[in-house]
Amino acid sequence: MLTIALSKGRLAEKAIELLEKAGYDCTAAKEKSRKLILEDEKTGLRFIMAKPADVPTYVEYGAADLGVVGKDTLLEEERQLYEVIDLGFGKCRMCVAGPKELKDGKLDKIPNKRVGTKYPNITRAYFEGVKKESVEIIKLNGSVELAPLIGLSEVIVDIVESGRTLYENGLDVIETIADISARVVVNRVSMKMKSDEIRPMIDKLREQVEIMNAGKEEQ
Amino acid sequence: MSSKFYTPDGFNDTLPGVCAFKKDAESKLRRLFSLHGYEEIETPGFEYADIYTKPDFLKEEDLYKLTDSKGRLLCARYDGTIPAARYAATLAKDKLPLRLSYIENMYRFNQTGGGKQSEFTQAGAELMGITGSDSDAEVIAMAIRSALEIGVTDLQVSIGQTGLFEGAVSQTGLDEETALVIRDAITAKDSVTIERVSKEKGLTDDNRDMFLMFAQPTGDADILDQMKGFFTDPIAKEALQNLEEILEALEDYGYQKYVSIDPGLLGSVDYYTGVVFKGYTYEVGFPIIGGGRYDRTVGVFGREMECVGFSFGLSLAITALMRQGLELPDPAPESVVGYEKNNKDARRSAITLAEQMRLGGTSVILDTSSASEEELNKFADDNDIQTVFWFDGGEK
Numbered sequence: 001m002l003t004i005a006l007s008k009g010r011l012a013e014k015a016i017e018l019l020e021k022a023g024y025d026c027t028a029a030k031e032k033s034r035k036l037i038l039e040d041e042k043t044g045l046r047f048i049m050a051k052p053a054d055v056p057t058y059v060e061y062g063a064a065d066l067g068v069v070g071k072d073t074l075l076e077e078e079r080q081l082y083e084v085i086d087l088g089f090g091k092c093r094m095c096v097a098g099p100k101e102l103k104d105g106k107l108d109k110i111p112n113k114r115v116g117t118k119y120p121n122i123t124r125a126y127f128e129g130v131k132k133e134s135v136e137i138i139k140l141n142g143s144v145e146l147a148p149l150i151g152l153s154e155v156i157v158d159i160v161e162s163g164r165t166l167y168e169n170g171l172d173v174i175e176t177i178a179d180i181s182a183r184v185v186v187n188r189v190s191m192k193m194k195s196d197e198i199r200p201m202i203d204k205l206r207e208q209v210e211i212m213n214a215g216k217e218e219q
Numbered sequence: 220m221s222s223k224f225y226t227p228d229g230f231n232d233t234l235p236g237v238c239a240f241k242k243d244a245e246s247k248l249r250r251l252f253s254l255h256g257y258e259e260i261e262t263p264g265f266e267y268a269d270i271y272t273k274p275d276f277l278k279e280e281d282l283y284k285l286t287d288s289k290g291r292l293l294c295a296r297y298d299g300t301i302p303a304a305r306y307a308a309t310l311a312k313d314k315l316p317l318r319l320s321y322i323e324n325m326y327r328f329n330q331t332g333g334g335k336q337s338e339f340t341q342a343g344a345e346l347m348g349i350t351g352s353d354s355d356a357e358v359i360a361m362a363i364r365s366a367l368e369i370g371v372t373d374l375q376v377s378i379g380q381t382g383l384f385e386g387a388v389s390q391t392g393l394d395e396e397t398a399l400v401i402r403d404a405i406t407a408k409d410s411v412t413i414e415r416v417s418k419e420k421g422l423t424d425d426n427r428d429m430f431l432m433f434a435q436p437t438g439d440a441d442i443l444d445q446m447k448g449f450f451t452d453p454i455a456k457e458a459l460q461n462l463e464e465i466l467e468a469l470e471d472y473g474y475q476k477y478v479s480i481d482p483g484l485l486g487s488v489d490y491y492t493g494v495v496f497k498g499y500t501y502e503v504g505f506p507i508i509g510g511g512r513y514d515r516t517v518g519v520f521g522r523e524m525e526c527v528g529f530s531f532g533l534s535l536a537i538t539a540l541m542r543q544g545l546e547l548p549d550p551a552p553e554s555v556v557g558y559e560k561n562n563k564d565a566r567r568s569a570i571t572l573a574e575q576m577r578l579g580g581t582s583v584i585l586d587t588s589s590a591s592e593e594e595l596n597k598f599a600d601d602n603d604i605q606t607v608f609w610f611d612g613g614e615k
Contacts, residue, residue, distance in 0.1 A: 190504075193375055
């Protein structure tokens, strides 16, 4: 029995789609219900629907053998995991964003910046590790764009997909921290103890991702 | 303010059933180490934090720190190897090799959960002042035997060698920064990054495939042969030979079924200098065995010494066993002896009997609550005690 942790929402749907293409029967996972654990004894697969930020935790502790989760969550959580496949969907960027006026290096001129974000660890690692400066981090839980608009912070660190929310609020991307997409992560012990089931799954999923990527290039 | 009448985060009481099992396991491990000629040592619960932080072995924030009366920084025992290395460099006799073992509680600011705790018991052994594949194999065999001894039978041990990656980097001439990126990618089994970096840095297909081999999800059965095709560097070739010899020796121990080669097992940077291994079982998400060769560590304390060792996470292994369905021993005593209130003759007889039974190895509670025969029978029923002896005027 393999336990797969999925990030509730669109990422889960995409992941299920890919698993089906790879030949895994995911009928159980598609069941429309409020159940949090969806199990199919026939296929030997058990899906758990978790909050995205919790997926790396379930997998690190071995409560789930593998999981599908965004790279943003992985960067923020810094868990000890194997990160075996870049699924190529759920693409976006982790960015420093703020008022347009701060572009072209003007950001660096502000001393003791305040940064609003849902990702305090990524923010700290970027400003302290890469830019070598200390900042005041203000942890927020959503609608982060509000912070620079009403003067709670100078800039924000957040994921940007199309950038529309930013533009419509007079904000812009100032610096890009990392490219984000969905990843398959595997528990380090499961990889070893359940390799008979996990290894073929990784191989089949990789194959599907390659087909998908090849299709994109043709377009 | 409310009183904190509970244990701190990451710290737990070990309750009777588990404790009985654990202490028995410790005795078994102690005997196992001693049968292999490893002498047990106890090192202090606190050390100067310098012994862990100076050599840069770990993150300072993982240590439990406090100061002594002169304001010097101390830390709680973090592992068994570093204190053993300090001991070997400073206090041990000249005669080498040294065979040392320990069974101690360790203290770490761990992210707790899934079986991890801030305080946990590790048992380990260090073979110091000697090198070679046979020494490596002895230590791996002891690690495996430790797990088997306490009942972990679903065991998988991965073996790697730091020289493989070192040699691979040297024969491809990678710069240090790129090597670190690839190293991290291998540790995460992240083949995507390896492919991307190989492309960016213009590596040959052969070199790219070599680094991809390191990141294989699990070592293929023919992994040793695959590696032979890739390595030209003498360090890598030597590492490969070391692995082959270790496998051969482990076959002599009869342990080949528990081990496999994983080239992607690199160990932490700048610590291990040869073979590295990790052991796994079901039901806990973390390895229960860790170890390897660390030839540079003792030198940090002033005496060059080649070493290999392992630690076995006893607490974690017991957690795994319990989740795998281990039946804990019943710590209840076998018998209870009672006597009539205020009857000195009866008391004398009761004490004599209890003492005799204890000499014979039976656990006996002597009732001191002046319970009646009826109460005593009920007490025995409630506490799963099998036999009741009662003394009054006449004897029973």
